[in-house]
Amino acid sequence: MLFEKYDVNSTRRTCSSPFFARLFTPSDDATAFMTDPKFITWSPVCHNDVTFLVGPDGVPVRRHSRRFLTIDIEPDIEALLSQGPSCA
Numbered sequence: 001m002l003f004e005k006y007d008v009n010s011t012r013r014t015c016s017s018p019f020f021a022r023l024f025t026p027s028d029d030a031t032a033f034m035t036d037p038k039f040i041t042w043s044p045v046c047h048n049d050v051t052f053l054v055g056p057d058g059v060p061v062r063r064h065s066r067r068f069l070t071i072d073i074e075p076d077i078e079a080l081l082s083q084g085p086s087c088a
Helices: 018-022 070-082
Strands: 051-054 060-064
Touching: 051 070, 060 070
Parallel strands: none
Antiparallel strands: 051 060
16 A cells, blocks of 8 residues: 555554654654754654655655645655665
């Protein structure tokens, strides 16, 4: 599926790997979070509408804030597709 919803913070976590939470800064809003994660006192992924672009190898490539319009993700997807298949 192209779009899939995951719960990455709570006890209802639906994603077995916490690697999404490591992408601290949304690519479309670099000022949304502090640059040093040790000063963050809240959960690094807030709201269920934070969007991640995940490559064919399953590794997150880009994070978008909750204010990002999903329709604007096309250039990011095109850039990822232009890199060709992953050598996994």
